[in-house]
Amino acid sequence: MDTLDESRYFHLLTTNHEPSDTEVLELRKIIAQREVFLAHLDARITELQHIPYFLIERRTLEHQLLTLYRGIISPIRRLPHDVLIEIFLHTRNWKPDTFRMRDMEAIPVALSTPLLWSSIRSCYNDPAHLGFSALYDERLPAWSARTGTYSPLDATFEGPNIRTSLAQSLAAPLSRIAPLVHRVRTLSLRGVIDCLPNGSYDALEMLRVADVRFDYSTGTSISTPSLRRIGFYRELIHFAFIPWRRLTHIYINVGLLVPSVFLRIVRQSTALVRLDVTCLMMKPDPDMEWNRAVMDTERFGLPYLEMLCLGNDELIYCLLPHLILPVLTHLRLTCYSAPMYYALQSRWSFELRSFAFRNGRMEESELLDLLLRTPSLTDVR
Numbered sequence: 001m002d003t004l005d006e007s008r009y010f011h012l013l014t015t016n017h018e019p020s021d022t023e024v025l026e027l028r029k030i031i032a033q034r035e036v037f038l039a040h041l042d043a044r045i046t047e048l049q050h051i052p053y054f055l056i057e058r059r060t061l062e063h064q065l066l067t068l069y070r071g072i073i074s075p076i077r078r079l080p081h082d083v084l085i086e087i088f089l090h091t092r093n094w095k096p097d098t099f100r101m102r103d104m105e106a107i108p109v110a111l112s113t114p115l116l117w118s119s120i121r122s123c124y125n126d127p128a129h130l131g132f133s134a135l136y137d138e139r140l141p142a143w144s145a146r147t148g149t150y151s152p153l154d155a156t157f158e159g160p161n162i163r164t165s166l167a168q169s170l171a172a173p174l175s176r177i178a179p180l181v182h183r184v185r186t187l188s189l190r191g192v193i194d195c196l197p198n199g200s201y202d203a204l205e206m207l208r209v210a211d212v213r214f215d216y217s218t219g220t221s222i223s224t225p226s227l228r229r230i231g232f233y234r235e236l237i238h239f240a241f242i243p244w245r246r247l248t249h250i251y252i253n254v255g256l257l258v259p260s261v262f263l264r265i266v267r268q269s270t271a272l273v274r275l276d277v278t279c280l281m282m283k284p285d286p287d288m289e290w291n292r293a294v295m296d297t298e299r300f301g302l303p304y305l306e307m308l309c310l311g312n313d314e315l316i317y318c319l320l321p322h323l324i325l326p327v328l329t330h331l332r333l334t335c336y337s338a339p340m341y342y343a344l345q346s347r348w349s350f351e352l353r354s355f356a357f358r359n360g361r362m363e364e365s366e367l368l369d370l371l372l373r374t375p376s377l378t379d380v381r
Contacts, residue, residue, distance in 0.1 A: 006030055085113050114148030120177065121156040144180060152185035152203050159191035161211070198222055205229060209237060236265075244268040248304075252277045253311075259318050266319065267300045275302075278311030281318055294321040299347070306330060313359075320344050330354045336362050342373070351376040 009027060012019055019027060071077065079087075110116055120143065147153060157174055177184070178197035187201075188208040198221040205226055210233035222241040230242060231251035238261075247269050257279045266275065301324035308325065309332035310316050316333055320340055328350040336357045352374050362370075371377060 114151035117146040123158045154186045156188040159193045248273045274307040276309040281314040333357045354379040
């Protein structure tokens with residue numbers, strides 16, 4: 001556009017002078033030129049307005065691709081093996097037919113880590129699970145191979161309940177773990193099982209027995225040098241291989257106990273740190289008179305016992321008069337008997353810190369007397 005042509009008419013832009021006919025013709029040409037130029041600018045503006053949207057869409061796509069590439073090398077995709085093993089330990093499902101992993105890199109780690117396969121369980125106590133149990137036993141050799149040669153094992157075998165018809169036809173087989181008995185760290189048995197394999201259970205630290213039935217005569221060559229904890233449920237079985245003098249923890253929750261047998265077991269267990277018993281005492285016991293006075297020569301000490309839990313009043317009157325407990329710190333009883341407690345305390349002034357009883361009530365005077373006699377107490381409930 002020629003600006004010199006327009007300069008002749010600048011005076012008309014700021015005044016009210018009337019243009020001549022010749023000037024009108026020239027002005028029409030100028031207006032037409034201006035309209036063309038303005039249309040060109042509008043077209044350019046419209047074109048440029050689409051560029052930001054294109055750039056925004058392109059940026060969004062690039063950001064998404066960048067995020068995907070970053071994810072490939074992120075720490076969560078390249079976990080150290082020890083972290084991966086800890087994740088498996090907290091999320092694993094021990095059923096062999098449901099143990100699944102989608103990460104192909106994680107599978108070799110899992111298969112080569114004995115700790116992940118160190119828990120063995122066989123369940124025969126439900127007819128609905130018999131198919132699974134048979135399948136499990138077929139896979140047991142492969143499962144056992146993955147445990148390596150040194151990793152301690154936790155084994156659980158649940159046979160049919162002794163009170164069901166299934167108990168007569170099927171027992172949980174333990175014979176398949178015979179080559180592994182030296183590595184079993186905890187062993188839990190329930191129901192009817194075929195037999196307990198002979199051998200030296202060198203690593204066995206904890207034995208749980210719940211309503212078990214099997215041929216005890218087959219276990220005559222069993223040794224448990226490391227056994228320290230044992231638990232009985234429903235029935236106390238006096239296995240010949242139990243090293244009572246080395247046990248530190250005994251848990252008993254059974255129906256009936258013969259007082260003389262129970263006292264004989266406790267007397268042998270001189271290394272006890274915790275004793276937890278709930279049962280009823282069988283009366284009368286031919287080996288001892290019920291509620292008779294206990295002679296000093298009949299008392300015995302448990303020099304390491306720190307926690308004593310008795311879940312029945314009869315247990316309290318049967319056991320406490322026989323005990324000398326120099327390091328007792330926690331006492332759990334079903335009821336409080338001031339004479340019984342004072343007699344126990346008089347035999348050795350232990351520093352009891354916690355005392356709880358479930359039933360009955362304690363008078364205010366009894367509580368104050370208890371606190372005066374036992375200044376070490378910090379918890380009474």
